[in-house]
Amino acid sequence: SVRVMYQGRLIPSASYSEGYVFNTGTVYGKFTPVTGATTKFLVSGLTDGFATALQHMHRGDYWRIYVPYSLGYGEYGTTGIPGYSVLVFDLILIDFSPAGQAMPVWN
16 A cells, blocks of 8 residues: 555646646645645556556655556546556655555654
8 A cells, every 4th residue: 555645647738738637636736745635545456657656666755757558548548548648647655554554644
């Protein structure tokens, strides 16, 4: 399990200079740790690209990751995300816990 702060979007385009935000995650508006909230995930339920990045991060790391379509939603996409889309995530790893252990409380 991981506790993260994140925002997901597509790569920038003429219509969306910052990239179309498809998942506000825990941040509304511009990504900033000051006003963002956190959420918990089981890593096994994430896309391969998102999960791979998390496995290389340390607590407190802030990464901007670019996930190729083959490690994201593939050729067919998903609701709101067209197939062959490169995904961009601003991601902060707050905490993690091994399988079978409770996630520590975070304020």
